[in-house]
Amino acid sequence: MRIWTTTAVLAAFWLISGVIGSEPINATSVLVENAISSLASTNAKQITVSNTEFGLKRVDSKGNVTIFQTTRVPLQEGNTYGWRIKLKNYQGEVKWREVLYLPKPPETWGTDNGEDFSISVDGKTSVTRRTQSAPEGVIENFWTIAPGDPVGKHRIEVYIDNRLIGTFQFEVIPVK
DSSP, X not given: OHXXXXXXXXXXXXXHHTSSOSSXXXXXXHHHHHHHHHHHHHXXXXXXXXXXXXXXXXXXXXXXXXXXXXXXXXXXXXXXXXXXXXXXXXXXXXXXXXXXXXXXXXXXOOOOTTOEEEXXXXXXXXXXXXXXXXXXXXXXXXXXXXXXXOOEEEEEEEEETTEEEEEEEEXXXXXX
């Protein structure tokens, strides 16, 4: 008799407190939502920036690339500028997106063949999307000064999974 009474009291309590609902739970959707949120939080934890660099690209006689850090890029044809981002404890492929903002449209836009590249209607903003192997957690991108590139303040924003991971503000200056 005590077991039946305990069961009845607990059942009544659960019904009153809402523990037992009148609508069934869709277990599949709960599992999928939990798996997606778990995966998203795992990826977010893996992408942590440990270092950023911006400046002029320098290549030595052995082909090693270094960045001369500066926020002033001389408007001289052939100068190459860009960014490098080191991701903490990350290895593998990285899908990133770069947005380049110019003060006015250049005379021409150019990229390497096969890139996912688009230009805004006003011609002042470009978006580059790339999947890059990052065996040591390093991603990077560089631009080369071409005739007709504008002087003035520029900005580059770099995103991974729609999360801003780097902003680089710099100025392209005329050569005297």
